[in-house]
Amino acid sequence: MSTPAKPAVAPAVPTQRDIDWAPLLLVPALMLLALPLVGAPSTWVTLTVAGLAMGMIVFVIASGLTLVFGLMDVLHFGHGVFIALGAFVATSVFAAMGGLAGADALLPNLVAVFAAMAAAMAAATIVGLVFERLLVRPVYGLHLKQILITMGGMIIGEELIKTVWGAQQIPFELPPTLRGAFTFGDAMIEKYRVLAIVIGLIVFALLAWTLNRTKIGLLVRAGVENGEMVEALGYRIRRLFVAVFAAGSALAGLGGVLWGLYQQNVVPQMGAQVNVLIFIVIIIGGLGSTAGALIGALLVGLMANYAGYLAPKVALFSNIALMVAVLLWRPSGVFPVANR
Amino acid sequence: MSNAANAPRLTLSGVHTHIGAYHILHGVDLAVPRGQLTLLLGRNGAGKTTTLRTIMGLWKASSGNITFDGRDLNALPTPQRARLGIAYVPESMGIFADLTVKENLMLAAHAARHAGELDAARLEWIFAKFPAVKTFWNYPAGKLSGGQKQMVSVARALVEPRELLIVDEPSKGLAPAIIDNLIDTFCELKAQGVTILLVEQNLEFARRLGDTVAVMDDGRVVHAGAMAAFVEDDALQQELMGLAL
Numbered sequence: 001m002s003t004p005a006k007p008a009v010a011p012a013v014p015t016q017r018d019i020d021w022a023p024l025l026l027v028p029a030l031m032l033l034a035l036p037l038v039g040a041p042s043t044w045v046t047l048t049v050a051g052l053a054m055g056m057i058v059f060v061i062a063s064g065l066t067l068v069f070g071l072m073d074v075l076h077f078g079h080g081v082f083i084a085l086g087a088f089v090a091t092s093v094f095a096a097m098g099g100l101a102g103a104d105a106l107l108p109n110l111v112a113v114f115a116a117m118a119a120a121m122a123a124a125t126i127v128g129l130v131f132e133r134l135l136v137r138p139v140y141g142l143h144l145k146q147i148l149i150t151m152g153g154m155i156i157g158e159e160l161i162k163t164v165w166g167a168q169q170i171p172f173e174l175p176p177t178l179r180g181a182f183t184f185g186d187a188m189i190e191k192y193r194v195l196a197i198v199i200g201l202i203v204f205a206l207l208a209w210t211l212n213r214t215k216i217g218l219l220v221r222a223g224v225e226n227g228e229m230v231e232a233l234g235y236r237i238r239r240l241f242v243a244v245f246a247a248g249s250a251l252a253g254l255g256g257v258l259w260g261l262y263q264q265n266v267v268p269q270m271g272a273q274v275n276v277l278i279f280i281v282i283i284i285g286g287l288g289s290t291a292g293a294l295i296g297a298l299l300v301g302l303m304a305n306y307a308g309y310l311a312p313k314v315a316l317f318s319n320i321a322l323m324v325a326v327l328l329w330r331p332s333g334v335f336p337v338a339n340r
Numbered sequence: 341m342s343n344a345a346n347a348p349r350l351t352l353s354g355v356h357t358h359i360g361a362y363h364i365l366h367g368v369d370l371a372v373p374r375g376q377l378t379l380l381l382g383r384n385g386a387g388k389t390t391t392l393r394t395i396m397g398l399w400k401a402s403s404g405n406i407t408f409d410g411r412d413l414n415a416l417p418t419p420q421r422a423r424l425g426i427a428y429v430p431e432s433m434g435i436f437a438d439l440t441v442k443e444n445l446m447l448a449a450h451a452a453r454h455a456g457e458l459d460a461a462r463l464e465w466i467f468a469k470f471p472a473v474k475t476f477w478n479y480p481a482g483k484l485s486g487g488q489k490q491m492v493s494v495a496r497a498l499v500e501p502r503e504l505l506i507v508d509e510p511s512k513g514l515a516p517a518i519i520d521n522l523i524d525t526f527c528e529l530k531a532q533g534v535t536i537l538l539v540e541q542n543l544e545f546a547r548r549l550g551d552t553v554a555v556m557d558d559g560r561v562v563h564a565g566a567m568a569a570f571v572e573d574d575a576l577q578q579e580l581m582g583l584a585l
Contacts, residue, residue, distance in 0.1 A: 215453050218443050222436040229434035232396055233448050233496075234422035337438060 023334035026326075027298045034306040042186030047305045053193035055301025056200025057262055061255030061274060062281040062293045063207055064248020070224035070288020070337055072241045074136055075143050078150035079252055079278060080271025081157030085127055086120035086253030087260035087270060088165045091172050093119045101175050109175030113195075113261075120253040127157075128249025132242055140238075154271065161268045169267045172260045196258050203251065207290050220244060224288040224337050277304075280319050284326045286333025295334050299326075347410065349374040349504055349535040350395065355404030357394045364390045366559035367404065372504070372552075377526060377536040379546045379567065381581060382556035388539040389431055391556065392506050395537075396428050397421050408504065423450070425503035429510060431539075433493040437482025441473055441492050444481050448496045458499065466495045469525045470518075486513045494522065504535045511542040523548055547571055555580045 031048055038044040065079045093116040094101045101112035135153045139145040173179075174192050181188040211217035219240055223230045227237045252271075259274060260266040281300050285292025300319050307318035326334060348371035357365040365387050372378045380388045393399045395406060397418040406413040413421055422428070427448070436444050442455050445466075452458050467474035470491040476484055481492055494510055511519050519542070526536055526549055540546045546553075550567035563570070563580055570576065 215446070218439065218447055221438060222443075222447055225436050225438055226434060228398060228418075229430070229436070230447070231418040232398065232422055232428045232430070232434065234419050234450055235447075236417070236419045 020335070023292070023295050023330075026295060026334070027302070030299060030302050030306075034302070034310075037310055038306065040186070042184075042188075043309070045184070045187035046189065047309055048302065049189045049193055049197075051302035051305035052298060053190075053196040053200075053301070054262070054304060055298035056197050057255055057258040058274070058277055058281055058300060059200055059294050059297035060203050060258060061252050062278045062285075062297055063203065063290050064244070064251040065278055066282040066285060066288055066290060066293045067220060067224065067244045068241075068248050069282060071220060071227065071244050072140065072237070073143075074140070074241075075146040076136065076150050076245075077147055077275070078131065078135070078152075078154035078157065079248070080273075080275040081131075081154040081161075082124040082128060082249045082252035082271070083256035083259060083274055084158065084161055084266070084268055084271040086124050086256030087172065087266040088161055088170070088256075088268075089120045089123045089253070090116035090257040090260060091165070091170050091266055094172070104176050106177045109177045112175060113178070113257075117254055117257050120257045121250040122253075124249045124253025124256070125246045128246045128252075129242070131157075131249070132245045136245070154275075158268045158271070165268070167268065169265050171264065172266050173264055174261055178261075192261060196262065199254075199258065203254070204290075204294055211290060216240075216243075277319065280323045282333075284323050284333055286330075286336040288337040289333065289335040292333050292335035296326075347374070348372055349409060350537065351405075351407045352391070352395070353405045353407075355391075355394060355406060356402045357390055357399050358402045359390070359399060364559055365394060365401075368394075368556075368559070368561055370554050370561050370564065372535060372537050374535055375530060375533045376551035377530055377538060377549050378552045378554060379550035380537065380539045380554050380556060381546060383581065386556040387559040388556055389508055390559075392428070392430075392508050392537070392539060395421075395506060396426065425501075427497035427502040427505050429493050429497045429505075429507040431508040431512070433489050435481045435484075435489045435493055437480065439481060440478050441476050441481050441484075442478060444492055445473075445496050445499045448499045450500065462499065462501075466498055469521055470495050487515060487518060490514055491518065494525070498525070498529070501532075502534065504537065505529065506537045508539045509541060510538065511540060511545045519545060 034047070035041070035044050038047060061079070061083055065076060068074055068076050094112060097112045097115060100108040103109060131153055135149050136146070139149055178192045178195060181190045182194070211221055219230060219235055223237050223240055230240075231237050256271070259270065263270070277300055281296040282293055284296030284299060285294070299322060303318050303322050304315060307315040330336065350370075350372040352368050352370040355365055355368040356363070368387070368391055370391070380391065382388050390399060394401050395413070397413065397416065401414060408421070408424055408426065411424070436447070439447075445458065446452060446455055449458055472484070472488045472491050473495045476488060481489060484492065490510065490513060494507065497505055497507070510522055514522065523545065526538075529536060538549070547567070553563070553565060553567045553570045554561045555563040557580065563576065
């Protein structure tokens with residue numbers, strides 16, 4: 001097919017290259033703002049890398065949920081159960097692969113970590129499909145019931161996790177080669193945090209490629225905007241939603257492994273604990289926006305680390321304050337999805 | 341000509357539609373002849389848009405029958421109706437604002453996985469009819485003007501051949517030159533054998549295009565017949581619509 005010629009005159013509308021820079025600048029702005037407050041550059045580097053790593057983990061978890069919200073208007077408050085499930089499955093994989101996970105070499109350690117991630121994602125996908133079929137499908141379009149039933153589902157899920165793995169906290173230690181830190185001058189950058197950032201970037205790149213370069217991605221983006229029109233074009237939006245729900249659950253499972261290794265322990269309630277952060281992230285980002293979720297997650301991660309260092313007593317409040325500030329600036333989030 | 345060829349492409353018999361507690365369609369009977377352009381006229385609130393949405397399955401008919409090429413549509417969900425060859429252009433245009441014009445058209449092309457697989461000849465035909473589609477091919481559709489969006493919306497419905505085209509007020513907000521293009525396009529589609537069902541408030545547009553007409557009032561079709569006869573009958577127009585074409 002011939003490529004359409006470029007217009008002879010400058011068009012009167014912005015092009016795709018007209019990127020909304022303001023939200024993207026928030027992340028470096030927050031970093032720069034923190035620098036004089038933190039004082040020591042080495043401490044600032046350590047806190048910044050920690051914040052970016054935490055942000056990337058939260059992004060991995062939140063990216064699927066924002067599409068679930070955006071695509072079908074489903075208020076899914078049970079996302080946390082997939083985080084916990086992923087983390088617990090990973091502890092079992094680590095236990096089964098003790099030789100690799102405990103070896104003093106990078107390759108076996110990475111094999112153990114990636115096997116745990118794959119198992120966690122598979123388990124979360126399967127449970128996610130069951131969760132969608134049994135709990136979410138009967139309450140499409142009924143927001144109050146969605147909140148109640150998905151929260152109920154999370155509570156049941158937590159109890160089932162306790163039944164299988166016990167109610168106690170389980171240590172989830174990093175493999176030997178991922179412990180410790182790289183040192184640059186006085187700055188300490190934990191090795192695991194670098195790995196978390198890399199995995200987060202890979203997930204973002206894959207999501208961006210899928211959403212922008214594949215037809216199924218186009219359908220998801222279109223469905224987030226106007227599901228009815230997608231159906232009128234001949235596509236079954238509910239099938240798409242089931243696929244997105246399963247993918248979102250898998251990402252939550254992956255995020256659970258990352259979060260468990262970040263905390264170095266897992267508890268059945270960990271999903272509920274992270275849930276608050278995830279909701280802050282997707283509200284800051286704009287419901288249905290994966291790019292917004294990334295910005296929101298990085299802001300939340302950085303704010304949690306800076307506030308935890310500078311003013312520990314207000315650390316819990318800091319992310320709520322961040323969300324309020326962003327919503328006062330952009331009431332629909334930093335990257336609002338059109339038509340929503 | 342065989343009976344099948346003479347049979348209406350689309351038939352509605354006694355169709356009732358409720359939206360929540362409201363009873364909107366009160367037994368719509370409508371036959372859309374094959375290969376012709378049927379205009380659905382009527383005052384605001386007469387039930388025209390509801391009729392189109394009910395045909396597409398976007399609102400469920402509470403009773404009555406809808407058949408397309410003899411096939412019962414009632415049991416089919418919206419996507420399956422579309423896959424039978426029915427294209428729908430809603431009054432709101434249904435443009436995906438965050439997607440480019442190209443991506444909007446891509447979604448309507450069931451056979452194409454990427455833009456390179458779009459039918460090049462058909463695309464050139466669309467570009468000739470709606471130059472703005474070509475000009476703004478790689479631009480976010482949400483940034484276009486209302487008229488440009490309308491062109492994209494119609495172009496999207498035409499990106500692959502369809503049996504039936506259902507369009508809700510296509511001329512709304514369009515410049516006269518674009519309306520002429522639209523009329524030419526619908527005439528060409530008719531010549532290709534496409535059946536068209538159009539809701540239109542622009543009476544000049546309606547007069548130039550329609551083969552058959554159905555006038556709705558209070559959720560019913562109160563008149564159906566040839567457009568030419570309707571145009572000649574000022575008294576009937578006054579009675580049904582309160583004005584003359």
